[in-house]
Amino acid sequence: MIPRHLIIGMSAMLIVVLLMGIYVWRMRARVVELHPSSADTRAVAPPVTGRTEQVTLLVAYEDSGILRPQSARIPLPAGRQQRAEELLRALVDIYLGESAPHRLARGAEVRNVYLVNPGLAVIDTDSAFADGHRSGILEEELTVASLVETLSANIPGITRVKILVDGKERETLAGHADLSGFYDVSAVGKMAEQMQSASQ
Amino acid sequence: MSSPESSGGLLLSRPRRFARLILVGAAIVFTLLLSGSSADQKRISIYSTAANYSLPVTERDGRDYVGLVEILDPVGPVSAKTDGQHWKLHYKNVDGEFTAGRTGAKIRGKDFDLSANFLLENRRGLVPLTSLSTLMPRFLGGPVTFHENGRRLFVGSVATQFSAELTKTTPPRLVMNFSSPVNPTISTEPGKLHMVFVREPLVPPGSQTLNFGDKTISSAIYQENNGAAEVMVTGSASLMASFSNDRRTITITAAPPTAQNQTQMPTPPIAPANVAPIPVIPSIPTTPASARRFFAVVDASHGGDERGAALTDKLAEKDVTLAIARYLRQELESRGISVLMLRDSDTYLGLDQRAALANNVHPTIFISVHASSQGSGVRLYTALIPSGDENRGSFLAWDTAQSSFLTASQGALGSVASELQKKLVPVRTLVAPLRPLNNITAAALAVEVAPPGSDTIKLRLPDYQQFIASAVANGVAALRDRLGIQR
Numbered sequence: 001m002i003p004r005h006l007i008i009g010m011s012a013m014l015i016v017v018l019l020m021g022i023y024v025w026r027m028r029a030r031v032v033e034l035h036p037s038s039a040d041t042r043a044v045a046p047p048v049t050g051r052t053e054q055v056t057l058l059v060a061y062e063d064s065g066i067l068r069p070q071s072a073r074i075p076l077p078a079g080r081q082q083r084a085e086e087l088l089r090a091l092v093d094i095y096l097g098e099s100a101p102h103r104l105a106r107g108a109e110v111r112n113v114y115l116v117n118p119g120l121a122v123i124d125t126d127s128a129f130a131d132g133h134r135s136g137i138l139e140e141e142l143t144v145a146s147l148v149e150t151l152s153a154n155i156p157g158i159t160r161v162k163i164l165v166d167g168k169e170r171e172t173l174a175g176h177a178d179l180s181g182f183y184d185v186s187a188v189g190k191m192a193e194q195m196q197s198a199s200q
Numbered sequence: 201m202s203s204p205e206s207s208g209g210l211l212l213s214r215p216r217r218f219a220r221l222i223l224v225g226a227a228i229v230f231t232l233l234l235s236g237s238s239a240d241q242k243r244i245s246i247y248s249t250a251a252n253y254s255l256p257v258t259e260r261d262g263r264d265y266v267g268l269v270e271i272l273d274p275v276g277p278v279s280a281k282t283d284g285q286h287w288k289l290h291y292k293n294v295d296g297e298f299t300a301g302r303t304g305a306k307i308r309g310k311d312f313d314l315s316a317n318f319l320l321e322n323r324r325g326l327v328p329l330t331s332l333s334t335l336m337p338r339f340l341g342g343p344v345t346f347h348e349n350g351r352r353l354f355v356g357s358v359a360t361q362f363s364a365e366l367t368k369t370t371p372p373r374l375v376m377n378f379s380s381p382v383n384p385t386i387s388t389e390p391g392k393l394h395m396v397f398v399r400e401p402l403v404p405p406g407s408q409t410l411n412f413g414d415k416t417i418s419s420a421i422y423q424e425n426n427g428a429a430e431v432m433v434t435g436s437a438s439l440m441a442s443f444s445n446d447r448r449t450i451t452i453t454a455a456p457p458t459a460q461n462q463t464q465m466p467t468p469p470i471a472p473a474n475v476a477p478i479p480v481i482p483s484i485p486t487t488p489a490s491a492r493r494f495f496a497v498v499d500a501s502h503g504g505d506e507r508g509a510a511l512t513d514k515l516a517e518k519d520v521t522l523a524i525a526r527y528l529r530q531e532l533e534s535r536g537i538s539v540l541m542l543r544d545s546d547t548y549l550g551l552d553q554r555a556a557l558a559n560n561v562h563p564t565i566f567i568s569v570h571a572s573s574q575g576s577g578v579r580l581y582t583a584l585i586p587s588g589d590e591n592r593g594s595f596l597a598w599d600t601a602q603s604s605f606l607t608a609s610q611g612a613l614g615s616v617a618s619e620l621q622k623k624l625v626p627v628r629t630l631v632a633p634l635r636p637l638n639n640i641t642a643a644a645l646a647v648e649v650a651p652p653g654s655d656t657i658k659l660r661l662p663d664y665q666q667f668i669a670s671a672v673a674n675g676v677a678a679l680r681d682r683l684g685i686q687r
Contacts, residue, residue: 183586191584
């Protein structure tokens, strides 16, 4: 015969387990409700901390089809390559904003920047950067010019820039801007100047 | 049946299909490596509903042989086993037994005689090509047609038929219609245009020689050679070809005389090696300078699966560019300017293909048509030359070929911009990293047409498209008049 106090104890524990189960079930449903299935596509790179510096970002404006210099204070690491990466990430962050003057697709990211002597910078973007980019000569040209001009304005000594997507060469950014070759920084500078002077 | 281990042979069974594929692939690659990539390598092409493929032919004792497993493998599951001098093959539910150095074999349990000895080399069973027409139906159980001279094997009803008709327009056009899409390699020499169909199961029309009774395009000859079908079109002029109807139609016309002085023309750049096949390579015209004519190439950008920008939910850039390009051709021709359109249907053409097509007809001007929902009016672009090799002497680097023609391009851009402004169209002139502009060896510009106002849907209005095309054509005609080139 099972002692009475043992039956009462076991029953109490079963009731607690049942109640806990109901509670967990309800909490789970609530979490699903609060966080719909859309993935958080924000970059997962750790935030850079430390001394902030004043930099100039060349920001694209689609409505007028020009680049405008915009000052920003961002934390910059000491390494030249890391500085280049943080600069472009700061630029891309602007384009991911809700009221950005030139928008990039959610999840667009500069994965890495490699500085290769003499004077070559290789920008590696992710697939969301290119796959979600709006197609059009001017739209794509603005993105390329903005990246190249921002790099050259803040990192001296860069003469050529190559843009990759997911570490691989791609023919065009979104059907127009050529990504198969190397961009000459001085030629892109002239292109940007022409954009300013020819704005409609 | 003895096990592979006990027989010392090789058993290629279904669970080991992957290993077999690797072995077959390695054998083919090894054979190719040994033989090199010489154009003289003998090949046989097999066309079936499952796949079209080409295999190397091995020559032994003056006879041509081919691996039986390699032939059957892409068509269905096949396994083979070697037991001393005996070689057993199992294809689907058919068994075959061959003996090295003998002509006699057993297929489906019945005797079969090969036209020459069966060969066993490194456990590969080789059969003589001359036996394929009788041997293959035994395994496949269906009709097989073997064109022995051309080394082309047709399994089932897979043939691509074609017809050729000459339309006596000025200039005359030879229109070749194919029953399925084709992608031949095309080359030309003065008065001849040569098309080679390797992957297409092309079969001859009624007669192998077609005479058209015309001086400009006089005849077309069909022949088969080394696993490929070839069509040679002959005429009195330099010929060029263009594709339409989703690559089901090839139109051959006389290449327009060039506007450029050929004696000073730099050697056209050669497209990168990975561009294959380049569809049209007309020869260099030899028109005297006194007879030079103004000739335009109009390129409707994008096409096929490459839709370009999504202008609206339902309107793709490729459709608008084609419509505007057609109006532009009409407007240019009405001003006496000869035009070649690179695509006249919803067809995909690669950027290198577009450049190669244009460069080989030596146009006076190349116009790439684009469309955008951004902004309003028209944006005109010349090439932003990428950082790369410099042009040396008469040879031009592919990526920077346009650099020698930038001044001419800017002149053309100025002329077109001026005419657009006369019609009060908002114009913006820019440079852009836009291929194939930088590969073009002529004055080259891109015309990006935006809607007249903020309403993107107006881009599809025929009146607006024709209005823009007319203004651009005025600019091109003004350029021609300024250059003093005859109509």
